[in-house]
Amino acid sequence: MTFKRFVEIGRVALVNYGKEYGQLVVIVDIVDQNRALVDAPDMIRSQINFKRLSLTDIKIDIPRSPKKKTLIAAMEEADVKNKWEKSSWGRKLIVQQRRASLNDFDRFKVMLAKIKRGGVIKQELAKLKKESAA
Amino acid sequence: MVSFRFHQYQVVGRALPTPGDEQPKIYRMKLWATNEVRAKSKFWYFLRKLKKVKKSNGQILALNEIFERYPTVVKNYGIWLRYQSRTGYHNMYKEFRDTTLNGAVEQMYDEMASRHRVRSPCIQIIKTATVPNDMCKRENTKQFHDEKIRFPLIFKKVRPPSRVLKTTFKASRPNLFM
Numbered sequence: 001m002t003f004k005r006f007v008e009i010g011r012v013a014l015v016n017y018g019k020e021y022g023q024l025v026v027i028v029d030i031v032d033q034n035r036a037l038v039d040a041p042d043m044i045r046s047q048i049n050f051k052r053l054s055l056t057d058i059k060i061d062i063p064r065s066p067k068k069k070t071l072i073a074a075m076e077e078a079d080v081k082n083k084w085e086k087s088s089w090g091r092k093l094i095v096q097q098r099r100a101s102l103n104d105f106d107r108f109k110v111m112l113a114k115i116k117r118g119g120v121i122k123q124e125l126a127k128l129k130k131e132s133a134a
Numbered sequence: 135m136v137s138f139r140f141h142q143y144q145v146v147g148r149a150l151p152t153p154g155d156e157q158p159k160i161y162r163m164k165l166w167a168t169n170e171v172r173a174k175s176k177f178w179y180f181l182r183k184l185k186k187v188k189k190s191n192g193q194i195l196a197l198n199e200i201f202e203r204y205p206t207v208v209k210n211y212g213i214w215l216r217y218q219s220r221t222g223y224h225n226m227y228k229e230f231r232d233t234t235l236n237g238a239v240e241q242m243y244d245e246m247a248s249r250h251r252v253r254s255p256c257i258q259i260i261k262t263a264t265v266p267n268d269m270c271k272r273e274n275t276k277q278f279h280d281e282k283i284r285f286p287l288i289f290k291k292v293r294p295p296s297r298v299l300k301t302t303f304k305a306s307r308p309n310l311f312m
Contacts, residue, residue, distance in 0.1 A: 003286035005312060021295050029208045030283055032231045032275075037208055045206040047233050051291050055312065064281055065207065 005055040007036065012058040012080055015048070022093075024084060025053075026075065029065045037065070041072050058083055138236040140166045140243065143173040146196040149187040160195065161185065166239050166259055170197055202234040210275050211238035212265040217246060218256040225260070229272040235262060287312050 005011070011027045020043065029037040031047050038053075039045040045068075060078040062071060075081075084090040102110070143165060149158040161181060167173035174197060178189040211230045216223060228245065230238040239259065246252045267279045292308040294300050 003288070003312065006284040006286050008282075008284035017293055017295055030278055031208050031233065032278060037206070037233065047208075050287055051293075054290075055287065 005057065007050065007055065008059070009064050010060045010062045010074075012056045012060065012084070013038070013053040014056060015052055016054045017052040018048075020048075024056075024080065026060060026062070026071060026080075027053075028062070028071065039068070039071055041068075041075065056084070056089065057087070138234075138240055139168060140236060140239050141168070141173075142166055142200040142236060142239075143170065144196070144198045144200055145173055145177040145194060147177055147181065147192055147194040149185075149192045158187075159185075164200065166236075170199075173197060202236065205234050208233055210265045210267065210270050211235060211262060212270075213238065213242050213262050214260040215242065215246075216258045216260055217250070217252045219250065219252065227271070229265065229270055229275045231275050231278055235264075238262070 007027060007030065009027060009029065013025055013027060015021055015023045015025060023040055023043065025038040025040045025043070025048070027036045028039045028045065031037055034051075035047045035049055036053070037045060038048050058078070058080055060074045060080060062074045066074070085094065144162060145165065146160060146162045148160040149155070151158055161184075163177050163180060165173060165176050165180070167176050174194055177194065178192070181192070182188055208231060211232060213228050213230065215226050215228070217226060228242055230241045232238040232241060239262070242259075243254050243257065246257055247254070267276075270276050270279070290310050290312045292310070
């Protein structure tokens with residue numbers, strides 16, 4: 001049970017508390033044992049406590065405290081956005097946001113789709129039962 | 135950025151001109167206070183100890199707040215201070231890693247209160263400086279000077295994303311492994 005996700009320069013993390021909740025940020029420098037300097041393309045570089053960060057598997061290659069341009073270029077090169085949206089954690093977050101933003105008509109459509117899916121599953125199950133009984 | 139308890143001010147003052155001394159010497163001090171009123175008061179406190187001038191026969195010429203020049207760069211701050219303990223006055227040198235000087239000074243006040251039970255009125259800041267990496271004295275700050283620093287977070291604190299979503303009881307035990 002060794003550790004796989006380290007706090008290091010270039011580690012991508014998700015903010016899980018506070019004003020920037022839900023943003024992906026990159027650890028750009030380490031202030032001390034409890035705080036890191038983080039940066040993202042659309043926010044001012046600031047310090048944040050590790051308690052507010054959830055580390056991800058993604059790591060990019062940057063020098064310590066890079067310029068904003070270098071950071072954005074490195075993020076493009078490592079394709080952070082796509083990697084995040086394809087990862088299972090990222091996909092789950094996207095689904096959560098989609099479900100939270102449904103309106104009543106969408107929820108009605110979801111209900112119909114669920115009933116249809118349930119019907120198809122029951123048909124297949126009935127077929128399999130008949131085959132195993134026979 | 136979080137608002138700081140202590141702000142850095144530059145206070146400039148001199149004695150009032152008298153018939154005997156038309157152009158008294160002007161003195162400038164950089165000090166920390168919670169607000170501007172306290173900064174002026176502190177200025178007279180220190181100046182009284184150094185020169186023969188009081189608030190009643192002096193005037194403050196300028197009072198400006200000093201802001202951090204590079205708040206997005208992590209620096210090592212060395213703070214020299216003089217504090218009053220239960221048994222007498224002592225000098226101390228402390229190092230802090232922070233992005234702003236105000237943040238480091240606030241860390242210093244917090245640490246003096248917790249480690250030595252010294253409250254803020256009993257602390258006088260003699261000098262502050264940004265210390266380059268090779269001149270740092272304390273192991274605690276030197277351990278973060280590694281270019282390739284990395285460490286795991288060993289304990290994941292499970293928190294709801296905001297205080298409104300806090301619940302007293304949970305259905306299952308949380309997984310604390312990162």
